[in-house]
Amino acid sequence: MNSTHTTHSRRPAVEHAAWIFYAIAALGSTIGQIWVGVQTPPWPDTLDWWWRALFVAPFAIVIDLGGAVAAAFADWRQRLGEAAYGWRILSATTVTVGVTTNIVGHADVAYLAVVFGGLGVFAYAIWLMHSAARRRDALRATGKLADTAPVYGLTQWWREPAVTRRARSLALAQRLPLHRSLDIARQQLREEKRRSALAAHVEKLIRSRHDDPVRADIAATTLDLDAVAAALTAQADVPGWARVIGADLLPPPPLDSAADLDAERDTVAVAGPMPPADVLRRVPQDQASYDRWRQLWADLKADPDTELPEFAQRHGISLRQVQWIRRTGASGLLDSPLTLIDRIAQLAANNPVSAS
Structure with a gap:
């Protein structure tokens, strides 16, 4: 006042x-x-x-x-x-x-x-x-002249010219203060960049579904790729991805005693880095399929210089499955004749107090 x-x-x-x-x-x-x-x-x-x-x-x-x-x-x-x-x-x-x-x-x-x-x-x-x-x-x-925008300073203009231009427009249109306009401008530019990259991938996916290039062009042009990208962003399971990624970052549980350490060595011996959770979920639980993985891992160890695509074609499996077998075997999880779930059950039986 x-x-x-x-x-x-x-x-x-x-x-x-x-x-x-x-x-x-x-x-x-x-x-x-x-x-x-x-x-x-x-x-x-x-x-x-x-x-x-x-x-x-x-x-x-x-x-x-x-x-x-x-x-x-x-x-x-x-x-x-x-x-x-x-x-x-x-x-x-x-x-x-x-x-x-x-x-x-x-x-x-x-x-x-x-x-x-x-x-x-x-x-x-x-x-x-x-x-x-x-x-x-x-x-x-008389309302015939636009309000003046905040003064952002030469340093801000030099450091973030695109953000400052957007912030100035937002401040004039919505009468925002200086720092609030900068925050909203940064958020909008990040979202636009992410949505643009996602729209490019969506376009590639749509084109890959059509062998005819003309139909592919029609499908990619007809759809509003930005709207599809926005809908995909809204449907993304962010907490789910956070749980999956966070599972790979959890440290191993501490062992209570020397007996637990010996039992861990005997049951689940790990020779290399633990594969990620999505690979562990694909390790077979039935004995026949597990023995098949062990045999394939033995062949891979016997010939480490073999080409993975050639190995997959020779054994009639996918290249992705060969990669899973190699990562699981390198960790030592295929060295035991018992399946992973049988070893965990054996560990629980050997340590009833810890299991309870």
């Missing part, structure tokens, strides 16, 4: 200062043009200098004020939604004539040329910026 009141109380003082600066600069430019008008034209020698000044003063005042008057008309028409190119060109031309008169007329004294020419430029610049600020305030008050 106090900051708002302070801003409104300071604004008239600032505007008064702008008017004062403009008046002083315009007066200086006018004096410079009158000076040129007194000295340059071929006046009669009998005509006093103050008569010369009196004759040229209206023209100098018209030139300086003409630029401001034309700019004021341009500002008025712009507030009504017009471009006002004619008034703006006339204003700039008038000021150019005044500044050129001061520079050329005082060319023999560089200081005077710079001072009087600079005063004309300074007066016109103050007028343009002041009128533009008043026009923006008037348009903003």
